[in-house]
Amino acid sequence: MRIAWVRSLFLIAVSAFCLSAADDSNWWKHAVIYEIYPRSFGDSNGDGIGDLNGITQHLDYLKELGVDAIWLTPFYPSPQVDFGYDISNYEGIDPQYGTMADFDRLMAEATKRGIRVINDMVLNHTSDQHPWFKESESSRTNPKADWYVWRDGKANGQPPNNWISIFGHSAWQYEASRKQFYYHEFYKQQPDLNWRNQEVRKAMYDTLRFWMKKGVSGFRLDAITMLFEDADLRDEPYAQGTNAYGDRNVNTEFTDNLPEVHGVLKQLHEVTDEFPGRVLIGETYLHTAEDLLKMYGTKNDELQLPMDTQLGFLNKLSAPAFRSMLTDAETKLHGNTPLFVFENHDNKRLIDRYGDGAHNDAIARLLAVLLMTPRDAALIYEGQELGVVDVDPKRVEDVKDPIGRLGWPKEKGRDGERLPMPWNSDTDAGFSTAKTTWLPVSPDYKTVNVAAEDRNPHSLLAFYKTLIRLRKEDEQLRDGEFIGVDVDNPNVISFLRKTSDGKAVLVSLNFSAATQEVKLDLKSAGVSGTHLKKLLASSDDLNPSEVSHMSLPPYGSYVGHVQ
Ligand code: NOJ
Ligand code: CA
Numbered sequence: 001m002r003i004a005w006v007r008s009l010f011l012i013a014v015s016a017f018c019l020s021a022a023d024d025s026n027w028w029k030h031a032v033i034y035e036i037y038p039r040s041f042g043d044s045n046g047d048g049i050g051d052l053n054g055i056t057q058h059l060d061y062l063k064e065l066g067v068d069a070i071w072l073t074p075f076y077p078s079p080q081v082d083f084g085y086d087i088s089n090y091e092g093i094d095p096q097y098g099t100m101a102d103f104d105r106l107m108a109e110a111t112k113r114g115i116r117v118i119n120d121m122v123l124n125h126t127s128d129q130h131p132w133f134k135e136s137e138s139s140r141t142n143p144k145a146d147w148y149v150w151r152d153g154k155a156n157g158q159p160p161n162n163w164i165s166i167f168g169h170s171a172w173q174y175e176a177s178r179k180q181f182y183y184h185e186f187y188k189q190q191p192d193l194n195w196r197n198q199e200v201r202k203a204m205y206d207t208l209r210f211w212m213k214k215g216v217s218g219f220r221l222d223a224i225t226m227l228f229e230d231a232d233l234r235d236e237p238y239a240q241g242t243n244a245y246g247d248r249n250v251n252t253e254f255t256d257n258l259p260e261v262h263g264v265l266k267q268l269h270e271v272t273d274e275f276p277g278r279v280l281i282g283e284t285y286l287h288t289a290e291d292l293l294k295m296y297g298t299k300n301d302e303l304q305l306p307m308d309t310q311l312g313f314l315n316k317l318s319a320p321a322f323r324s325m326l327t328d329a330e331t332k333l334h335g336n337t338p339l340f341v342f343e344n345h346d347n348k349r350l351i352d353r354y355g356d357g358a359h360n361d362a363i364a365r366l367l368a369v370l371l372m373t374p375r376d377a378a379l380i381y382e383g384q385e386l387g388v389v390d391v392d393p394k395r396v397e398d399v400k401d402p403i404g405r406l407g408w409p410k411e412k413g414r415d416g417e418r419l420p421m422p423w424n425s426d427t428d429a430g431f432s433t434a435k436t437t438w439l440p441v442s443p444d445y446k447t448v449n450v451a452a453e454d455r456n457p458h459s460l461l462a463f464y465k466t467l468i469r470l471r472k473e474d475e476q477l478r479d480g481e482f483i484g485v486d487v488d489n490p491n492v493i494s495f496l497r498k499t500s501d502g503k504a505v506l507v508s509l510n511f512s513a514a515t516q517e518v519k520l521d522l523k524s525a526g527v528s529g530t531h532l533k534k535l536l537a538s539s540d541d542l543n544p545s546e547v548s549h550m551s552l553p554p555y556g557s558y559v560g561h562v563q
Contacts, residue, residue: 028218028279028304028377029337030478031068032468033118035381037345038075038097039083039438040420040431048434050420052098056106058423059113061450065385065461066468069116071220071281073345075103079129081189081402083418084120085222086127090207107215116217118281123204123264124223125190132203133191137175137182147200148191149183149229150175162235163255167403168245171255185226185255187402195227195264205271218272218279221303225284227261230254244411257291265295265302281339282306285313289332296336305339305377312342312371315353317363317555319493319511323484326374326495330482340371343381345418352390359513361387362555365463365538366509369557372467373497373507375482382421385464386453390416391442400439415439422449458540466536470559474535476505477559483525492516492552496525496562504562506532510552518550522562529562536560 042054052075062070074084075097084094093100110117126133135144151160151172159172159181165188172181173188183192193200208219236250243249265280272278284306286292295306311325329338342350350367351360364387371378393399393415396408404413420437422445423430428437429445442448453461471477480497491512498504504527510516522529532550534543538557544550547562 025277027068027116027277030472031377032066032372032471033069033071033281033339033377033379034062034065034067035071035073035344035379037073037382037418040418041382042421042423043428043432043434043437046433047096048432048437049096050431051096052093052102052106056102056109059106059109059115062115063113065465066472067115067380069118069217070110071118071379072120074120074122079127079189081127081187083401085122086125086129086187086190087122088127088129088131090204091210104214111215117215118218118220118279119211119216120222121208121211121219122222123193123195124226125184125186125192128189128191132193136191137177140178140180144199146197147194149194150178150180151183151233152179153181161233162238162250163229164236164243164247164250168243168406169247183229185223192226192229195260196231201264201267205267208268208271209274212272212275212278217277218281218304220281220283221268222283224265224282224303225257225261225286226255227264228258230258244407257286262294262297262302266297269297269301269303279304285309289328293333293336296333300336305337307341307379308338309341311338311340312350313347313353317354317356317511319489319491319509322370322511323487323493326482326493327484329374329376330484337375337377339377339379340374341379341381342367342371343384343417344379345381346414347417349388349390349417350384351387355389356513359555361460362538362553362557364460366511366555366557368460368464368467369507369536369538369559370493370509372464372471373477373505373559374495375480375497378471380464381417383419385461386422386448386450387460388419388422388442388448389444391419391440392416424449424451463536463538470535474505475499476503476561480505485522485525486518486520489516489518492518494518494520496522496527498525498527502526502528504529505535506547506558506560506562508550508552508558510554510556513554515554516552518552520547520550522547527562531563532560533563534558534560 039050041050042058043050044053076087077089077092077094078084078086093103132144132147135142136147159170163171165171167186171183174181184190185192234254236254239249239251241249280303282303284295295303354363392412399405399413400415401413419439419442420431425446429441453459476497476499480499483496486494492510494508496504530547532544536559542556
């Protein structure tokens with residue numbers, strides 16, 4: 001009798017778990033995903049380089065911030081030419097970052113706190129030290145001879161065509177053992193794989209399975225639009241001007257976003273579907289909503305979250321331009337979830353791109369509200385929630401990112417946005433105990449750090465925490481339909497998030513350096529209320545009571561219920 005009772009309790013628990021797991025399979029639709037650059041997040045063993053245990057040590061901070069998932073940039077074995085984006089073993093851990101046991105512990109501790117783990121997956125290229133490439137370069141007849149993109153040069157010893165690397169100069173590297181060139185979209189130490197080869201696909205799909213079995217909730221697919229190049233190797237058409245490395249600019253119609261990529265995205269979707277609730281995020285720098293839509297797949301059978309980089313990297317504070325991108329995301333993506341992103345480890349921090357010096361704090365809040373309140377999934381990059389800014393190296397000798405050395409001084413590289421995370425005002429900003437850290441800590445770490453901002457209820461960190469909490473807990477912000485209002489206003493973006501019961505949250509964002517008076521009538525949007533009840537605003541004194549009389553200070557942002 002007792003055993004039967006225990007068994008039925010057990011069955012109830014199991015089915016409840018399965019139900020919630022099943023219900024949870026679309027968790028990413030709403031997610032706040034936090035990008036961690038492991039080298040710069042936390043250094044647990046005092047060698048000046050961040051590591052996996054350093055991430056585990058800081059999981060409570062991430063839980064408190066309210067993030068749903070962490071995306072870890074590559075921590076696999078690598079010669080570190082491109083700081084991990086040159087992988088020499090897809091199923092291991094670089095000793096600099098720890099061991100597989102450290103990864104398993106990180107996974108377990110994150111899961112305990114309800115935080116999912118997303119791995120970076122670099123499918124476009126490997127390191128030139130990967131055994132696959134070593135074999136491939138050894139002869140023209142070895143079993144992996146066709147795993148990379150090899151071609152004969154022109155008769156005069158010149159490369160096969162005019163393609164240039166994103167990281168400067170010809171994208172072709174001569175290899176004496178084969179008397180041929182191989183193609184590299186990035187550094188020459190990052191040869192491109194040949195995705196027309198079925199064995200390459202199978203090998204890579206198996207690495208995805210390896211990590212999903214370890215419990216990862218999905219992948220951020222690096223350079224995913226670049227998997228294929230024109231099979232006929234046609235020259236790229238030249239564009240105006242030169243790049244930071246002195247090369248003539250080219251359009252990239254034969255090396256980026258080729259239609260064949262969709263076949264691979266469908267297969268990746270099938271592979272991840274073997275495991276429930278996994279997500280595919282794409283690094284998709286695309287120029288139109290139409291191109292972005294294709295990445296979801298005509299039958300929703302490709303990526304769940306291709307990054308919408310158009311909104312976050314607009315790089316000018318223009319209400320009409322942001323409005324048009326929000327509208328595109330609502331109307332042209334066929335109901336798919338946009339993934340908005342303002343910062344990552346490859347671009348200047350948002351304050352460097354949008355700040356005006358005088359209103360940086362208000363602008364950081366404005367963009368935080370723009371990121372967190374529409375119908376979207378949201379990416380944030382470590383330190384964004386603190387208002388960290390870029391600090392570029394002053395001298396070329398100090399530059400760590402190779403493109404910064406090649407392109408100096410026009411291109412200073414990406415060190416500036418990869419500085420150690422500032423945890424407190426102690427030595428090394430609490431990041432490390434080393435005498436020197438791999439990149440210096442920011443000069444402003446005494447004031448811009450987690451501990452200081454945690455103590456201050458008015459800090460940017462406190463603002464982000466509230467936004468993330470509201471986004472989860474407030475029914476309208478979570479589930480409401482997005483309705484743009486006052487759509488001709490040249491300075492202020494206003495929109496509603498409205499649920500079917502008629503309840504609505506109003507968001508108003510002033511994109512100008514002047515105070516703006518906003519007079520809204522929400523009846524045509526199906527909202528009869530006129531009173532406002534504040535949820536959050538960029539300053540304490542911004543607290544309008546009527547939608548018909550709102551005065552927004554320079555770059556002010558307001559979020560409130562309409563009643
Ligand atoms: C995009 C990554 O974000 C960047 O850091 C890297 O250098 C390139 N892809 C090449 O993997
Ligand atoms: Ca370390």
